[in-house]
Amino acid sequence: MIKSSDEKRNGTGDGTRVNEIAIEARNTIKAFGQGGVAVRALDDVSVEIRKGEFFTLLGPSGCGKTTLLRLIAGFETPTSGQILLHGTDITHLPPNKRPVNTVFQSYALFPHLTVAENVGFALKMQGRPRAEVAQTAREMLELVRLGHLADRRITQMSGGQQQRVALARALAARPQVLLLDEPLSALDLKLRQEMQVELKRLQHETGITFVFVTHDQEEALTMSDRIGVMSAGKIQQIGSPREIYTRPVNRFVASFIGETNFLPATLGPEGARLSGGEVIELATPGPRHGPVTLTVRPEQLRLTPPDEPGALPATVTDWVYLGTDTHVHLQLRDGTALVARLQSNPSGETDLTRGGAMGVRFAPGAVQVVED
Structure with a gap:
């Protein structure tokens, strides 16, 4: 049953709550190989994915995100741990017995069938009545805005259209x-x-729980209600796109999600002291005293005249014009490299000079300590 947007916001229409857990992985381990050569693709992963949300597993190749997806789908069985669907253990349930469908990187559409026949193929194989198959195919094609192409052959469709047919x-x-x-x-x-917007629209209109796997940070930030960032078989952080971007828990998350600057510093009672002697006041106290790593996003840097009180003295080493933004590369006097992202001048002109002196200030609350 397709849920309305109001049902999705306030409930499901049948008395259940939106924050009900749809998928849960409990202490999931997946190892490939035997003995000393075994490789853990998933290393004690636990995660709860809420009903009706767009949840993204984000990470580099080999981090375990696709393995976790395959465990949910039933294509792989965990070495240990459990997979639950709405509280029911489905760890050993075969894929065809799970109320779960998968859209792969390769769409695997049948070129000899029409668009409508491709959409209704699985229902036809289940022995559903012909009228039901045709009606469902029409409804789904209207949902993905391809109703007018129902009779077209797959070979006559663009890549984006084929992706919608697969959906x-x-x-x-x-x-x-x-x-x-x-x-x-x-x-x-x-x-x-374009498809990022379409996928989010489809998820919102249907109310179905979407679990999306990608290595693309922009896709994750654009579409997700929550993101699970993965590395080396573990989930490093789970949160909303804003939480992940503005409050990364460690150096990996900070560097993988967008661009950032890292500054070595020493925490003390007065704040964070850089190796050049400058002290930076933190919005929240660091977790400990001693050597730490600070992070600050490029858009949170402001360039000032070099003699402005409180500004860090820096030297311009280069800049890159990117249309809407200009990335200014700087070096502090202790040798630390920084990048500032500035809105470009409409004329495209700049008064920056390579080797020129510049001051740098950070937006309030923008600098934080991250774990290495």
């Missing part, structure tokens, strides 16, 4: 959870950006 086919079975394994990676930049 419609996956949604036709009315899954409780839709798994998406990097489905946008084969599209060019503009199509990817």
Whole structure:
């Protein structure tokens, strides 16, 4: 049953709450190989994915995100641990018995069938009545805005259109959870950006729990209600896009999500002291005294005249014009490199000079301590 947006915000229409847990992985370990050569793709991973949310597993290649998706789908069985769906243990349930569908990186559409026949294929194989198959295919194609192309052959469709057909086919079975394994990676930049908006719209309109796997930070930040950042078989941090970006828990998360600057410092009673002697006041006290790493995003840097009181003395080493932004590369007097992201001058002109002196200030509350 497709839920309305009001049902999704306030409940599901059947008395359950939106924050009900749809998928849960408990202490999940997945090892490939035997004995001393065994490799842990997942290392004691636990995560709760809420009903009706767009949850993204984000991380570099080999981090374990696709392995976790395959455990949820039933294509792999954990070495230990459990996978639960709405509180029911489905760890050993075969894929065809799970109310879960998957959209893969390769769409695997049938070129000899029409668009509508592709969408209704699985329902037809289940022996559903012909009228029901046709009606469901029409509804799903309207949902992905391809109703007018129902009779077209797959070979006559663009990459973006084929991706929508694959989504419609996956949604036709009315899954409780839709798994998406990097489905946008084969599209060019503009199509990817368009499909990001479309995927979020589909998730919002259907109310289905989406679990999306990607290595692309922009995709994760654009579409997700929450993100689980993964590295080396572990989940490093779970939070909203804003939480992940503005309050990373460690150096890996800070560096993987967008661009950032790292500054070595020593924490003391007066704040964070850089190796050049400058003291930076932190919005919240650091977890300990002694050597630490600070992080601050490039857009939180402001350039000032070099003699402005309180500004860090720096030297301009280079700048890169990127249209809407200009990235200014700087070096503090202790040798630490920084990048400031400034809104570009509409004329494209700049008064920056390589080797020129500049002051640097940080936005209030922008500098924080991260764990290495």
